[in-house]
Amino acid sequence: MEKRFRIYVYEEGDPPIFHNAPCYGILGLEGIFINDMEISGFRTMDPEKAHVYFLPFSIITLINYVYTVGSSNWDPMYNTVRDYINVINQKYPYWNRSLGADHLMFACHDWGPKISRSIPHLYKNSIRALCNANTSEGFKLSRDVSLPEIYLPHGTTEGLLGGPSPSVRTILVFFSGGVHGYIREVLLKHWENKTEDGVKIQKYLPKGENYYTQVRKSKYCICASGWEVASPRMVEALYMGFVPVLVKDDYAKPFSDVLNWDTFSVDIPTSRIPQLKDILMAIPQRKYIRLQRNGVRVRRHFVVNLPPKSYDVFHMILHSIWLRRLDIHIRDIN
Numbered sequence: 001m002e003k004r005f006r007i008y009v010y011e012e013g014d015p016p017i018f019h020n021a022p023c024y025g026i027l028g029l030e031g032i033f034i035n036d037m038e039i040s041g042f043r044t045m046d047p048e049k050a051h052v053y054f055l056p057f058s059i060i061t062l063i064n065y066v067y068t069v070g071s072s073n074w075d076p077m078y079n080t081v082r083d084y085i086n087v088i089n090q091k092y093p094y095w096n097r098s099l100g101a102d103h104l105m106f107a108c109h110d111w112g113p114k115i116s117r118s119i120p121h122l123y124k125n126s127i128r129a130l131c132n133a134n135t136s137e138g139f140k141l142s143r144d145v146s147l148p149e150i151y152l153p154h155g156t157t158e159g160l161l162g163g164p165s166p167s168v169r170t171i172l173v174f175f176s177g178g179v180h181g182y183i184r185e186v187l188l189k190h191w192e193n194k195t196e197d198g199v200k201i202q203k204y205l206p207k208g209e210n211y212y213t214q215v216r217k218s219k220y221c222i223c224a225s226g227w228e229v230a231s232p233r234m235v236e237a238l239y240m241g242f243v244p245v246l247v248k249d250d251y252a253k254p255f256s257d258v259l260n261w262d263t264f265s266v267d268i269p270t271s272r273i274p275q276l277k278d279i280l281m282a283i284p285q286r287k288y289i290r291l292q293r294n295g296v297r298v299r300r301h302f303v304v305n306l307p308p309k310s311y312d313v314f315h316m317i318l319h320s321i322w323l324r325r326l327d328i329h330i331r332d333i334n
């Protein structure tokens with residue numbers, strides 16, 4: 001793939017909305033990807049040689065600059081993307097040739113899916129790389145790419161990687177977070193403050209307790225959906241060596257073409273939240289150790305390097321895009 005795959009990045013569009021996005025925080029991957037792409041060896045300056053055409057707008061900057069906070073009017077954002085596609089369609093033959101099917105958009109922000117939906121060919125044909133990979137909202141495994149959400153407070157993984165060995169992890173299962181969305185409501189309703197048998201599930205941590213200290217002491221941590229399906233806890237688990245317990249419905253896990261999530265995570269459907277403790281206690285220690293070790297082993301596929309290195313998250317994302325490009329279907333839906 002590294003030898004053959006070439007992406008053309010449209011040069012049209014000015015910062016801040018195009019070719020630009022923040023590179024830190026929960027949604028930092030948007031800016032990191034745009035920057036990496038522009039300096040990457042995968043980029044070709046010759047559109048005739050490209051397999052995929054990247055539309056370099058950022059949903060975050062679109063919201064920051066085009067959307068009026070608190071407004072229910074999304075038209076300015078829809079129009080900006082539509083105008084952009086019209087411009088490249090006038091100027092180049094590529095969008096029209098495939099009706100967008102070999103075009104790529106990238107969004108970590110939750111609103112990515114809805115904004116893409118306003119442009120039928122972008123929604124139905126293009127490869128959409130999304131953190132908000134909710135299969136009940138039109139995310140298609142065969143065409144779209146699920147992105148891991150990664151919390152990078154300062155834009156790098158410095159200080160985030162590693163944790164103590166399983167033998168010194170004394171908390172069975174940990175969760176701390178706000179009541180965002182219906183899954184967390186159920187979780188907290190059943191388990192809030194029940195500190196029996198190593199279960200430590202609460203809303204916010206009391207003053208003086210550090211989130212990262214707690215997760216590093218835990219064998220398992222709950223990675224529950226919040227307002228939307230994605231959450232940075234899943235990658236945090238792999239970074240810090242706890243086993244992620246995924247409580248998410250309708251979620252397409254990142255890189256599942258090549259990674260078998262069952263070998264390093266535990267899935268608990270929302271309907272089984274009341275049995276959470278029993279399910280985890282029934283996992284033999286040997287199996288837990290295997291899950292934990294496998295998680296440490298796949299960590300490198302989720303690590304952000306600046307500049308990118310082979311097999312890291314940037315390359316995994318490109319590999320997912322490549323697989324989908326090999327299998328595009330052009331649908332005329334006019």
Ligand SMILES: *[C@@H]1O[C@H](CO)[C@@H](O)[C@H](O)[C@H]1NC(C)=O
Pocket residue numbers: 089090096
């Ligand atoms: C797109 O293709 C169709 C049919 O092939 C053609 O009629 C139309 O003019 C093209 N649009 C643009 C903007 O090139």
Ligand SMILES: *[C@@H]1O[C@H](CO)[C@@H](O)[C@H](O)[C@H]1NC(C)=O
Pocket residue numbers: 192193202
């Ligand atoms: C859990 O503990 C916190 C902190 O002591 C408290 O504010 C909260 O009301 C408790 N919730 C329940 C359901 O007991």
Ligand SMILES: *[C@@H]1O[C@H](CO)[C@@H](O)[C@H](O)[C@H]1NC(C)=O
Pocket residue numbers: 134135136137181225226227228229249250
């Ligand atoms: C996924 O999408 C469905 C359909 O829109 C929605 O009901 C559900 O709440 C979404 N999941 C999450 C966790 O937001």
